[in-house]
Amino acid sequence: MDLSPTHLHLLLNHFPTIGFIIGLTLYVAALYANSDHLKQAALVIFVGVAIITIPTYASGNAAETAICVAELSDPCADTSVSRPLIEEHEGAAFASLTMMFLTGGFAWLGLYQYRRLLRLPRWNAILILVLSLVTFATVSRAAAIGGEIRHPEIRVTQIAEGQGRPLARVVGNFVRDTPAAWIIAETLHFVGLSMIIGVLLLINLRTLGVLKTVPFGALDRLLPWAVIGFGINAITGMLFFAAAYGQYVKGYAWYCKLGFIVAAGFNTLYFFFDKGWAMEPGAPARPMSQLVAFSALFFWVGVMYWGSMLPFLGSAF
Amino acid sequence: MQLAFQVVSIVVLVTVAMGVVGYLIDRSTERHVDRGDRQ
Numbered sequence: 001m002d003l004s005p006t007h008l009h010l011l012l013n014h015f016p017t018i019g020f021i022i023g024l025t026l027y028v029a030a031l032y033a034n035s036d037h038l039k040q041a042a043l044v045i046f047v048g049v050a051i052i053t054i055p056t057y058a059s060g061n062a063a064e065t066a067i068c069v070a071e072l073s074d075p076c077a078d079t080s081v082s083r084p085l086i087e088e089h090e091g092a093a094f095a096s097l098t099m100m101f102l103t104g105g106f107a108w109l110g111l112y113q114y115r116r117l118l119r120l121p122r123w124n125a126i127l128i129l130v131l132s133l134v135t136f137a138t139v140s141r142a143a144a145i146g147g148e149i150r151h152p153e154i155r156v157t158q159i160a161e162g163q164g165r166p167l168a169r170v171v172g173n174f175v176r177d178t179p180a181a182w183i184i185a186e187t188l189h190f191v192g193l194s195m196i197i198g199v200l201l202l203i204n205l206r207t208l209g210v211l212k213t214v215p216f217g218a219l220d221r222l223l224p225w226a227v228i229g230f231g232i233n234a235i236t237g238m239l240f241f242a243a244a245y246g247q248y249v250k251g252y253a254w255y256c257k258l259g260f261i262v263a264a265g266f267n268t269l270y271f272f273f274d275k276g277w278a279m280e281p282g283a284p285a286r287p288m289s290q291l292v293a294f295s296a297l298f299f300w301v302g303v304m305y306w307g308s309m310l311p312f313l314g315s316a317f
Numbered sequence: 318m319q320l321a322f323q324v325v326s327i328v329v330l331v332t333v334a335m336g337v338v339g340y341l342i343d344r345s346t347e348r349h350v351d352r353g354d355r356q
C-alpha cells in the first residue's frame with residue numbers, strides 16, 4: 001500500500017482530538033487529586049500532542065491538493081467536495097494549531113518548573129487549564145468541520161463560494177502579498193534556529209562528554225532559550241506554510257523535515273525524566289543519556305538539512 | 318529603504334520581546350544553588 005499525505009492526515013488527525021481529550025481529562029483529574037505525577041503525565045501529553053499537531057496541520061493541506069486539484073480560485077472538479085468548506089476547516093485548524101502551541105508552550109514551562117522548582121506554580125496550573133479548555137474547543141470545531149468535508153450526511157456548515165474568509169487564508173494571503181512579512185519571518189526563523197542549535201549543541205555535547213568541567217545545572221538554565229527559539233520557528237514556519245503551502249506539500253523534503261521535527265521534539269522531552277541534570281561537574285552521563293543526546297544532535301542536523309534542501313529536492317520554490 | 322526599516326524594526330522588537338520572556342523565565346526558575354547559596 002502506498003502511504004500518501006492524505007493517509008497521513010487521516011491517521012494523524014486523531015491525535016489532536018482524542019489525544020488532547022486524554023491529556024485534558026488526566027490534567028483535570030490531577031488537579032482534583034492534587035497529584036504531581038499525574039500533572040506531569042498530562043503536561044507531557046499536552047506537549048506531545050502539540051508537536052504531533054504540526055504534521056497533522058501540514059498534511060491537511062497536502063490532502064486538500066490531492067482531493068481538489070483545481071486552482072485555488074476555482075471550485076473543486078468533484079462537486080461533492082466544497083473548496084470553501086475545506087478552507088473553513090483549514091482556518092479552524094490554524095486557530096487550533098495556534099492554541100495548541102500556546103498550551104504546549106506553557107505545559108513545557110510547567111515541566112521545566114517541576115524540575116527547577118520541584119512544583120507547578122498555581123498561576124501556571126490555572127493558565128494551562130484555561131488554555132487547554134480553549135484549545136479543546138478550537139480543535140473540536142476543526143474536527144467537526146473536517147468530518148463534514150467527506151460526509152454530506154452530517155454537513156451543517158454552509159459557506160458559499162467567495163463568502164468565507166477563513167483565518168489561514170487571511171493570514172497566508174497577507175504574508176504572501178506583503179513583501180516585508182516574508183523577509184521578517186525568514187530573518188526571525190534563522191534567529192530562532194540559532195537559539196535552538198546553539199543551546200542544544202552545548203547541552204548535548206556536555207552530555208556526550210565535552211566540556212566536562214561545566215555542571216549540567218548551568219547549561220540547564222539555557223534550555224528555555226532553545227524553547228523560545230522553537231516557538232519562534234514554529235510560528236514563522238506556520239506563516240510560510242500558510243502563505244505558500246503548495247510549494248511545500250509537493251516535495252518529499254518537507255515531510256522528511258516534519259518527521260525530524262517530531263522526532264527531535266519528543267527526544268527533548270526525554271531529558272525531563274533523566275536524572276543526569278543533578279550530576280556534579282566532571283561526572284560522565286549515563287549511556288542512555290548519551291544515546292539520547294547523540295540522537296538529538298542527529299535529529300536537529302536532520303531538521304536543518306531537510307529545511308535547507310526544501311528549494312532543491314522536488315519542490316517548486 | 319522603507320522596507321529595510323520595517324524589517325529591522327520588527328525583527329529588533331520581536332528579538333527584544335524574546336529576550337524579556339527568556340529573562341523572566343530564567344529569573345522565575347532560579348534556585349538557591351544557581352546563586353551559590355547553600356541554605
